[in-house]
Amino acid sequence: MQPFRCLNHQIERYKILNTYSKNRIGTDFKSPAIPGHTSVARIAEAWYIVAEAKKLRQTPLAVTLLDTPLAIFRDRYGKVGALLDRCPHRNVPLSLGAIKGDHLQCAYHGWEFDRTGACQFVPALMSESRSPGRRVAAFPSREQDGFIWVYATPDIEPTSEPFHFPLLKEKNYTSVRQEVQAAASIHAVAENALDVPHTAYLHGGLFRSAKTKRNEIEVVIRRGHDRVEAEYIGEPRPSGLAGRLLAPGGRKPLADGKVTHFDRFILPSIVQVEYRLGETSHICLTGALTPVSDFYTRLFSVISFRLPLPGWLVALLLRPIAMHIFQQDADMLKRQTATIAHFSGEQYMSTEIDVLGPQIYRLLKQTERGEKTPAAEPFTRTVRMLV
């Protein structure tokens, strides 16, 4: 076993961030820099969610994106801005400041900045306040689908727009939002969210059970240029508590047809789990992952559904179940990160039923290297597994 050498960087950085701003989101984590091989990929030319829109009011928020501290704010006209969270004058966080009209005002000496990062006012100064040297880096930002999105590269014009959540405005659909966090890489969180075999163990009884008779099914894996999906064919109706909620009526075949189940990963950081049970039931979880740091990830999810039960009732029941499941996942992912850190890197041993994780890894790494077209052609492949 190799001792690991410099686990300290990120942990210390985050400790400092903790000191830095009590209200910074994602401050209670300890996420190590790991020197050996890991599935971390840093994709900076991309949009990520940094907050629910309704949480950004007249007080700036401190958030971290790819290790970069940002001050996000909403000016008095409602427009959203995202600046590097460091005043160029004496390097204190701008997120401690206040909104003055369409400016963000630093709490220390009162310097004011607009949404482009330009300094517009230096109190007490008799000469010109505006000066290129007093500029702060500005990150493109959008308010869309009820979320604040920030482009992770500052001072450029993005060539893309944020991902659109599906079904949010669809008739007869109800949507539930939830933000959760995990001390793990984007890759680990995405693989976990889209992995079927662990559900019978880590979530035993809630989803699938390790104890009931198992069915052999077919999984079709399709990889495209910006995504990979797994379609589960022949899957029985989900058992367990979650299954009963989604499809009241038990494990017997549905009257009106088959179970359709897709799991999808879409670059740079979207996960999607979609179930259709006959004509009446459709449920789709879409999650946008945000890399706070290499080993700390936020997941902003929307669960949209149309089910035989009333939407308000499902929404009521769904949230605690989803949170319980996610907490089990977050606990396990944290221990996975800790083990990887202790051993200075990952030593994973995959099998053919790890259908999406290795594919997600390739997509992330190709994008991190700047490859617009994947090295390998899109493909379709079929494996069989027991569920």
Add this chain to the structure above:
Amino acid sequence: MQPFRCLNHQIERYKILNTYSKNRIGTDFKSPAIPGHTSVARIAEAWYIVAEAKKLRQTPLAVTLLDTPLAIFRDRYGKVGALLDRCPHRNVPLSLGAIKGDHLQCAYHGWEFDRTGACQFVPALMSESRSPGRRVAAFPSREQDGFIWVYATPDIEPTSEPFHFPLLKEKNYTSVRQEVQAAASIHAVAENALDVPHTAYLHGGLFRSAKTKRNEIEVVIRRGHDRVEAEYIGEPRPSGLAGRLLAPGGRKPLADGKVTHFDRFILPSIVQVEYRLGETSHICLTGALTPVSDFYTRLFSVISFRLPLPGWLVALLLRPIAMHIFQQDADMLKRQTATIAHFSGEQYMSTEIDVLGPQIYRLLKQTERGEKTPAAEPFTRTVRMLV
């Protein structure tokens, strides 16, 4: 943005110090070593205050000076000593020990040391206890003006004596003492203490206000070989709560003359803010800064004053106001340090109204390099600003 590489050293060192001695002063801080450019200057050939004299009784105290752990003690004849806080025998802190006559006795095996660091007794040993190899480093120490001062270089004869606090024994003056601490460098604390423009923002309402009509005034900056001072000419009477306390009667011109206001920095680590309002009011804050570590500083201050109000009343009101102001400064300085640490160094953008900070930086750096005469000649310069 550069990730920073070795923020860990000092943080870890201080964590260890925390473990080390629960009663060590300055233990709840986390002060990073920062690899990039910072305004840290380490001046070891200088006197610093390590404790108020009245706090050193018959129990040794553990203090840290420039990262060096010291055991300070008062022997039974009242004399003060300062030894490196490590027993040469088995390397436990001597500050855990006890006073035996004019010796400091180690708590582990009972070895005894005198104020020069010489070992005078090894219990159970039948051969000679005194041996040069059993010596511990001794730091010059003084008791002066009600403080314990230690010279930061051991085992030499200092060529200077500690700074004398002015006005302490002056007739008609009252003095108030206060110790505070900040997770920031000596430079950052000194600049903050002597900076005028931030008071209208960080301390808005207490001192000056950002909202009242501003007056254009003249600032004369004078730099000498061991000091720099700013004189504010034409300044109105201080507004805000603190102003009203210092000069009852409001913002209107004083009957008996003008406002005189000096801010001074004196090497290696003295800050001074002096106000005269006409003939009747004189208030002078003198602070001695002690570098616990690169980014952790203690400030021992004496506020001496002669005011129209009774001294005891002012003293009563002054302390909570001063503590409130300092706490605001300490919070901001801590966040400044955290931001500097996160970004691996400072990127300051000064203007002409940062009248003292850049000058203090030059004095500190010249002294750290051992230059007895500053590279540049003493000068006088005038700037104008709005207060």
Add this chain to the structure above:
Amino acid sequence: MQPFRCLNHQIERYKILNTYSKNRIGTDFKSPAIPGHTSVARIAEAWYIVAEAKKLRQTPLAVTLLDTPLAIFRDRYGKVGALLDRCPHRNVPLSLGAIKGDHLQCAYHGWEFDRTGACQFVPALMSESRSPGRRVAAFPSREQDGFIWVYATPDIEPTSEPFHFPLLKEKNYTSVRQEVQAAASIHAVAENALDVPHTAYLHGGLFRSAKTKRNEIEVVIRRGHDRVEAEYIGEPRPSGLAGRLLAPGGRKPLADGKVTHFDRFILPSIVQVEYRLGETSHICLTGALTPVSDFYTRLFSVISFRLPLPGWLVALLLRPIAMHIFQQDADMLKRQTATIAHFSGEQYMSTEIDVLGPQIYRLLKQTERGEKTPAAEPFTRTVRMLV
């Protein structure tokens, strides 16, 4: 004073371990890697105790041995196993898992491993579960004298067997077990356990006193190939609270003969303190030290005794006294480690009455280097000291 450079490794590793498993033994410590000279010796080809046998039931335990996380478990037939605490599939701790027959089942995806580390089952997988690539490292383990012993090198056949505790089954003897921990190296804990001079200071009043008249005695030091012992000749009956318990009747000479006192260190990590007072009293403390990490040590001790007082009464009184003494030692050892860490290494100054520490150091270092025969011949030496 040298600043130290990389104190971070181990501290961070342990912090991660804390995150890693709340129930991992030895998680609340912070034990630094120290770059300079220290008396740390890492001996991996040796047996160490990792738990009391009665604490290992049907739930796996997470333990750490020489920085290596282990999952120890008892299968449903009572047999003990010790595997590297990392599932080869997705690198989560196996100690989070459950016992399935004679397998340890991972909590994440349900993979099952036997006591040799072989993977026996991969749920959901249709192809063969058994595969050499899915193996986890297995450490030899034994259950002996009521303890779980693990050999610190995996995947080999040990050439030795664990140490046998003496007197455990001896007629007329009572035995008391106690586990304690200290944030210090094996060497520091062993030296402390076998050191006489500190008892009059650190444990003043309990054992020996610094105040009573001292007696000159002779100490015979005997070093063999795997051990060193000190015999104290002419020692008076132990004074203090502990002494009165062991030999009711005070400091006056025993009616039936002399005091016999041996302190022993036996490789790799056994400490032993043995007292005989005449014919009626015999007490022997045997401790097995376990290196969790370089500067964190567990001590599993058995105190066996035959005394004039009833065994149950002595046992009742002995435990709180022993724990009090050990807590004083553990506090001092922790501060010793912190001081060594702060100063980047040890700078010890021994005298001739440090009779065992330097000898233990040589034995440990020789063994770490793989020397089967010590460089120097076994010897006997006599020193005189005051007790």
